[in-house]
Amino acid sequence: MSTVAERLDEVVDDFVDLDGREKLEMLLEYAATLPPLPPGHAGLDENRVHECQSPVFIEVDLRPAENGQPGVYLQAEVAEEAPTVRGFVAVLAKAFAGRPADEVLAVDDTLLDRLGLADVLGMLRTRGLRAIIEYVKRGVVRRLAADEG
Amino acid sequence: MASYANEDVLVSTEWVANVAANPEAHPNVRIVESDEDRALYTQGHVPGAVEIDWQVDLQDATWRDYIDRAAFEDLCRRKGISNDTTVVFYGDKSNWWACYAFWTFKLYGHADCRIMNGGRKKWALEGRPWSTDRVDPAAGTYTASEQDMSIRALRDEVLQHQEARKPLIDVRSPEEYSGERLHMPDYPNEGSLRGGHIPGAISIPWPLSVNEDGTFKSADELTALYVTEGKLSPEADTVAYCRIGERSSLTWFVLTYLLGFSNVKNYDGSWLEWGNAVRMPIVKGTSPR
Numbered sequence: 192m193s194t195v196a197e198r199l200d201e202v203v204d205d206f207v208d209l210d211g212r213e214k215l216e217m218l219l220e221y222a223a224t225l226p227p228l229p230p231g232h233a234g235l236d237e238n239r240v241h242e243c244q245s246p247v248f249i250e251v252d253l254r255p256a257e258n259g260q261p262g263v264y265l266q267a268e269v270a271e272e273a274p275t276v277r278g279f280v281a282v283l284a285k286a287f288a289g290r291p292a293d294e295v296l297a298v299d300d301t302l303l304d305r306l307g308l309a310d311v312l313g314m315l316r317t318r319g320l321r322a323i324i325e326y327v328k329r330g331v332v333r334r335l336a337a338d339e340g
Numbered sequence: 341m342a343s344y345a346n347e348d349v350l351v352s353t354e355w356v357a358n359v360a361a362n363p364e365a366h367p368n369v370r371i372v373e374s375d376e377d378r379a380l381y382t383q384g385h386v387p388g389a390v391e392i393d394w395q396v397d398l399q400d401a402t403w404r405d406y407i408d409r410a411a412f413e414d415l416c417r418r419k420g421i422s423n424d425t426t427v428v429f430y431g432d433k434s435n436w437w438a439c440y441a442f443w444t445f446k447l448y449g450h451a452d453c454r455i456m457n458g459g460r461k462k463w464a465l466e467g468r469p470w471s472t473d474r475v476d477p478a479a480g481t482y483t484a485s486e487q488d489m490s491i492r493a494l495r496d497e498v499l500q501h502q503e504a505r506k507p508l509i510d511v512r513s514p515e516e517y518s519g520e521r522l523h524m525p526d527y528p529n530e531g532s533l534r535g536g537h538i539p540g541a542i543s544i545p546w547p548l549s550v551n552e553d554g555t556f557k558s559a560d561e562l563t564a565l566y567v568t569e570g571k572l573s574p575e576a577d578t579v580a581y582c583r584i585g586e587r588s589s590l591t592w593f594v595l596t597y598l599l600g601f602s603n604v605k606n607y608d609g610s611w612l613e614w615g616n617a618v619r620m621p622i623v624k625g626t627s628p629r
Contacts, residue, residue, distance in 0.1 A: 212474065215382040222379075245377075272432060274379040312378065313395025 192258070195294035198286040203305045211311040218278030225281040226266045233268045240326050245273040249280060249323070251330030253338060256289035261338070263287045263295045263331055275312065279320050283327060292331050300324055342559040345600025350457040350556065351428055357468055359428075360387040369426045370419065370477070374437035375460070384470025386430065386456075386463065390419045390477060394437050394586065398444050406487075406608075412448045413482045420477025423451070430456035430463070434550045436586050443589040443606055447492060449485030455593065461554035491592070493579045493605035495613055498538065502621070507578045508541035509570070511591045512611065516583065517543040519624040522615070532615035536622040538581070539629050544570055546587040549594045562599055574601045581607035581614075 193201075206214055228250055232238065238248040249267040256262030265284040269277035287295050300321045303309060309317045344350065359366045371389040373381045381391040392398065397415055400407050407415065421427055427445060429438035435455055442453045456463075493501070502508060515521045519535035537543070548565055549557055556562070566572050578601060580588040585608030595601040614620050623629060 212382065215379045218379055219383055272380070273377050274383055275377050278379065311396070313393070313399070315395060316378075 192289070195286055195290045195298060198290075199298065199302060199305075202282055202286060203302075206306045206308075209307075214306075214308065214311050215275070218282075219274055220278075221281040221285070222269075222274050222278035223281075224285060225269065225277055226264075226284055228266045228268045232266070240323060245270040245276065247273065247276055247280070247323075249327065249330070251327055251334055253292065253331070253334040260291060262289035263292055263334075264289065265327065275316065276319070276323070279323060283324070287327075292335055295331050296328055298324060298328070342563065344559050344598045346597045349454055349597045351454045353456060353458055353463050353466055353468060356386060356428060356430070356456050356463075360389075363388050368424065369428060370421050371428045371430070371456075372419070372421075372438075372441060373460075374429060374431040374441040376431075376433050376437055380432055380460065382472070384472055385475075387469060387471040387473070388475060389430075389471075390475050392419060392441050394440050394444075398441065406444060406447065409448065409484045409486065412444075413484045416450075416482040416484070417479045420480050421450075422480035422482055425480065426452045426454065428454045428456055430459045432460045434461070434547075434554045434590070435459040436546075436590055439590040439593045440586045443491065443592060447487050449488055457556060458554040465553055490603075491596075491605055493581075493607040495607075495609050495617065497605075498579055498581070498607050498609075498614070499620070501577070501579055502538050502540050505540055507572055507576050508538055509572070509578065509580045509588075509591060510537045510541040510543050511546040511580055511582045511588050512543075513545055514543060514626070516611070517541075517545075518626050519622075532583075532611055534615045534620075534622055536615075536624040537628075538614060539621050539623045541581075542570060542628055543626075544591070546582070546590050549591065556594065556598060559598065562594060566595065566599060572601075574599065576603065578604045579607050580604065581610040583611045584608075585610045 206217055209217060228248060232250055238250045240247040240249055247269050249265060252264040253261050254264060265287055267280045269280060303317055303320055356371060359369050371386050373385050373389045373391050374394060375381055378393055398406060427450060429442045431438040438455055438459060442455060445453050510517050517537045522532045522535045551557060572578060580591045582588040585606055589606050592604050592606040595604045
């Protein structure tokens with residue numbers, strides 16, 4: 192089972208040679224794979240990403256992965272009007288799925304530079320996506336604390 | 341019922357659909373989409389529409405300013421826009437960014453700009469077709485004017501404007517106006533150090549100008565809002581601002597083109613500049629002063 196870093200390297204490989212339009216198309220492809228929130232979990236304020244444009248709800252779970260060890264899982268609801276955010280959250284959900292917390296916490300915001308999204312999205316939007324990485328990492332830290340407590 | 345001061349500046353979705361279906365019959369029309377989320381255009385746009393992005397295309401990447409005249413000319417050429425082209429803007433979010441692009445085109449003196457009333461939302465509600473085709477128009481020929489500073493207010497001018505007690509409109513949310521919050525509800529805080537409003541500014545939040553389907557309110561409703569209740573005068577020097585100048589470009593559009601105000605400027609530096617600059621007078625709370 193590949194690590195978060197290895198999976199993100201693969202995503203970067205997907206994006207790196209694309210032109211701006213193709214990068215947005217690739218984000219839309221990822222967007223279609225976003226795992227939805229379970230019934231009843233949509234719109235819960237505890238899952239709301241307040242840093243984000245448009246309504247975005249991300250639930251960070253820590254539960255046994257296939258190997259029996261605790262793994263990070265993301266499920267999310269992102270407004271139709273924000274496909275860029277939906278695509279980026281889907282990238283993270285895919286890369287993190289089932290991997291241990293320390294691998295997720297090691298992800299930094301150079302990911303956006305490596306994906307080459309800043310030129311396509313501009314500075315303000317890229318900052319919004321950076322905030323999502325931080326939001327997810329804070330969620331992981333909270334889950335770890337809850338499990339220990 | 342009164343009509344808009346400029347009836348022609350708004351075009352209907354039906355009119356645009358007709359252009360999109362018969363582009364050969366309208367060689368002089370260019371449809372332009374401007375969105376908050378760029379992937380919306382990628383996901384599906386009005387057939388034949390090109391995209392102009394407010395951040396990547398219209399803003400200078402180094403200076404905090406709009407692209408310069410030469411870059412604007414180059415942008416128009418690439419997008420198949422010539423000086424005599426009828427440019428029809430539309431987009432997401434009740435046409436915020438469409439109005440922003442419209443304003444930028446007027447800044448460089450483009451003659452014939454229109455807005456598709458209702459934007460993406462109305463087009464979708466009516467079940468009209470989306471296209472994912474790449475649009476690569478034949479290059480236009482373009483010569484831009486110098487910036488028309490009669491529609492753009494810079495910081496020092498706004499400082500004098502408020503000292504002279506001339507009309508100012510704050511179009512942000514009531515919470516941003518009072519200083520309770522530094523950014524739009526549900527939006528990221530893009531770094532204002534102080535909250536509140538410019539002394540003397542009245543609060544008329546932008547959403548009051550639009551309907552649920554993204555279209556503009558009627559001329560009578562807009563007159564009631566801005567002239568009757570807002571006590572604004574169509575001839576007075578008036579400045580509108582928001583946080584980064586996009587919502588206020590919608591209000592600028594409404595006042596200038598739909599109500600026929602003769603002297604409205606958009607303060608594009610807006611709160612992101614005012615709330616960060618040193619020694620700017622600020623009022624907190626719900627009263628203008």
